Amino acid sequence: MKLFLFDIDGTLIHSFGAGQRAADSAFEKMFGIKKAMDGISTDGMTDPLILSQMFMKSFGRNYEESESATFYKEYVKFLDCELESSGNIKVLPGVIKILKLLKQRDDCLLGLGTGNIEDGAWVKLNYAGLKQYFSFGGFGSDSENREELIRMGIDKGKMLLNCDCKIEDIFVIGDTPLDIIHGKGAGATTIAIATGHFNKKALKEYNPDYLLKNLNEINNLNLLN
Numbered sequence: 001m002k003l004f005l006f007d008i009d010g011t012l013i014h015s016f017g018a019g020q021r022a023a024d025s026a027f028e029k030m031f032g033i034k035k036a037m038d039g040i041s042t043d044g045m046t047d048p049l050i051l052s053q054m055f056m057k058s059f060g061r062n063y064e065e066s067e068s069a070t071f072y073k074e075y076v077k078f079l080d081c082e083l084e085s086s087g088n089i090k091v092l093p094g095v096i097k098i099l100k101l102l103k104q105r106d107d108c109l110l111g112l113g114t115g116n117i118e119d120g121a122w123v124k125l126n127y128a129g130l131k132q133y134f135s136f137g138g139f140g141s142d143s144e145n146r147e148e149l150i151r152m153g154i155d156k157g158k159m160l161l162n163c164d165c166k167i168e169d170i171f172v173i174g175d176t177p178l179d180i181i182h183g184k185g186a187g188a189t190t191i192a193i194a195t196g197h198f199n200k201k202a203l204k205e206y207n208p209d210y211l212l213k214n215l216n217e218i219n220n221l222n223l224l225n
């Protein structure tokens, strides 16, 4: 059995800053502070670490649990509005083809390994028309630590498959150095895709097991033989 955990932003879709705008709107609604996301990098980050940075930047302290709960509730509402009103979400090349193929195979299981909180992940995938392909994953709401959330996604997958997959049968697919570093750390084979903000040369420095221009090329790897 093979387990595939996909990152979302830059790997499956581009949502053209909808997440950042939704986070800004939620923060502004709660605290009256505009553009709290300015200067904060989101590549390969988890939502809780991004929120930590917004708090540190604005207040010089981390958030309380109650504040993050309120923030995420507002964030998901704004994200939903953003994506509904703009309709601006792009499914990246090769994505539908590989998801369809993996979904059909009874020796493969599809999951997510994403820094998005789970509710936010489902909103993005719903608007992209990709929700139907996934049922579980490791999310930013499981852990602020990417390696830990990937490990949790792998454990959920193994439980669903009722088997202890070998490292060569567990694939973490993502578009940033952090997907590679933490995918390896969590004990997976890593597939880096240059459809986000990092080109192949930049990703190569982190030694992914496989490196692709886009997901159309995944079929060349013969992973499914």
Ligand SMILES: [Mg+2]
Pocket (backbone or CB within 6 Å): 007, 008, 009, 010, 011, 043, 044, 174, 175, 176, 196
């Ligand atoms: Mg990404």
